[in-house]
Amino acid sequence: MAQNLTSTMEDYLETIYELKKVNGVARVGEIADKLKVKSSTVNSAIKYLTEQNLVLHEKYGYVGLTKEGDKLAAGVKSKHDILFRFLTEFLMINPEAAEKEACCIEHAISEETFIRLTKFFSFLEKGFTDEKPKLLQLFEVYLKTGKRMKCNCER
Amino acid sequence: MAQNLTSTMEDYLETIYELKKVNGVARVGEIADKLKVKSSTVNSAIKYLTEQNLVLHEKYGYVGLTKEGDKLAAGVKSKHDILFRFLTEFLMINPEAAEKEACCIEHAISEETFIRLTKFFSFLEKGFTDEKPKLLQLFEVYLKTGKRMKCNCER
DNA sequence: GCAATATGTTAGACTAGTCTAAGTTTTAGA
DNA sequence: TCTAAAACTTAGACTAGTCTAACATATTGC
Numbered sequence: 001m002a003q004n005l006t007s008t009m010e011d012y013l014e015t016i017y018e019l020k021k022v023n024g025v026a027r028v029g030e031i032a033d034k035l036k037v038k039s040s041t042v043n044s045a046i047k048y049l050t051e052q053n054l055v056l057h058e059k060y061g062y063v064g065l066t067k068e069g070d071k072l073a074a075g076v077k078s079k080h081d082i083l084f085r086f087l088t089e090f091l092m093i094n095p096e097a098a099e100k101e102a103c104c105i106e107h108a109i110s111e112e113t114f115i116r117l118t119k120f121f122s123f124l125e126k127g128f129t130d131e132k133p134k135l136l137q138l139f140e141v142y143l144k145t146g147k148r149m150k151c152n153c154e155r
Numbered sequence: 156m157a158q159n160l161t162s163t164m165e166d167y168l169e170t171i172y173e174l175k176k177v178n179g180v181a182r183v184g185e186i187a188d189k190l191k192v193k194s195s196t197v198n199s200a201i202k203y204l205t206e207q208n209l210v211l212h213e214k215y216g217y218v219g220l221t222k223e224g225d226k227l228a229a230g231v232k233s234k235h236d237i238l239f240r241f242l243t244e245f246l247m248i249n250p251e252a253a254e255k256e257a258c259c260i261e262h263a264i265s266e267e268t269f270i271r272l273t274k275f276f277s278f279l280e281k282g283f284t285d286e287k288p289k290l291l292q293l294f295e296v297y298l299k300t301g302k303r304m305k306c307n308c309e310r
Numbered sequence: 311g312c313a314a315t316a317t318g319t320t321a322g323a324c325t326a327g328t329c330t331a332a333g334t335t336t337t338a339g340a
Numbered sequence: 341t342c343t344a345a346a347a348c349t350t351a352g353a354c355t356a357g358t359c360t361a362a363c364a365t366a367t368t369g370c
C-alpha cells in the first residue's frame with residue numbers, strides 16, 4: 001500500500017498532524033487557515049484522503065489520521081524539520097524564510113537524502129568538541145567577512 | 156518585470172536552455188522527449204512563454220529564448236547544478252538519483268539559499284588543504300562505519 | 311430554548327497542465 | 341519531383357486543486 005501522494009495532499013496530512021500535536025484536535029477551519037485555502041477546498045482534500053484510508057472524518061466533527069496517515073504525516077514532518085535545521089543552523093538562513101522554504105523542499109527530497117542529512121547532523125554534532133561545531137563557526141566568519149580561517153583536521 | 160513562473164514553466168525554460176547549449180538549437184520534439192510529455196503539451200507551454208516574452212518561436216521552426224528567458228533559465232540551471240553537487244559530493248547520493256532530485260528541489264530553493272550553498276562550497280574547497288576536503292573524508296568514514304574520527308580545528 | 315453567529319458542506323465554475331486524435335507542414339529518399 | 345514519413349500544430353477532453361455562493365448544522369448567549 002505504497003501511497004503516492006501529491007505534495008498538496010502531503011501538506012494536508014502534515015497540517016492535520018501538527019494541529020493534533022499542538023491543539024489535541026484538528027478541524028476543517030483550522031486546516032484551511034493554516035494552508036491559506038477555503039474550507040470547501042479542505043473538504044475535497046479530506047474526501048480524497050478518507051477514500052485513501054489516510055484520514056478519518058465525521059461530518060461536522062474533528063479530523064483525524066489513520067495509522068497509515070499518521071505514519072506518512074510524521075515522515076513529511078521529519079523531512080521538514082531536518083531541512084529547517086539545515087537551512088537555519090547550517091546555511092544560516094533566517095527562521096521565517098527557512099520555514100517557508102522547508103515547506104516546499106520537504107516534498108522534493110528522497111528518503112535517502114533525508115537519512116544522509118540526518119546522519120550529517122549527528123556526525124557534525126558529536127564529531128566536534130565545541131558547543132557549536134567549529135566548522136560552522138568558520139563558515140559564519142567566511143559568510144560575514146569573506147575570509148577563510150585556517151583549519152587543520154587530523155584523525 | 157519580475158516573472159513568477161510555475162515550476163513546470165521553469166522546466167520548459169531550463170530544457171530549452173540545455174538543448175541549445177548541447178545541440179545548438181532546440182526543437183519541440185526534443186523538448187517533449189526530455190520532459191517526457193507530448194509535443195502538444197510543449198506547444199501550449201511555448202504559447203504561454205512566448206506571450207510572457209521569454210521564448211521565441213516560429214511555427215514549425217526552432218525554439219529560442221529571449222534575453223529575459225535566457226537569464227531565468229540560467230538561474231534555474233545554476234540552482235540545479237549546485238544542488239546536484241551538494242547531493243553527490245556532500246551527501247554522497249548516487250548521481251542518477253541526485254539528478255532527479257535536483258530537478259525537483261531546484262524550483263523550491265530561494266535565491267538566498269542558492270547563494271549560501273554556493274558560498275559553502277567555495278568555503279569548503281579553499282579552506283581545506285587536501286584534494287578532497289578533510290571534512291568530507293571524515294563524513295564518508297562515518298557513513299560507512301558509523302565511527303567518528305577525531306577532528307581538531309584551529310584557526 | 312431559541313435566535314444569531316460561527317462553522318462546515320455541497321454544487322458548480324475556473325485554471326494549469328496534461329492527453330488523444332485529427333489535421334498541417336517539412337524533409338528526405340526513390 | 342513528388343510522395344511517404346517525420347515533425348509540428350490545433351481542437352477538444354480530462355484531472356487536480358482552487359474558488360464563490362448557497363445551504364446545513366452546531367454553538368452560544370440572552
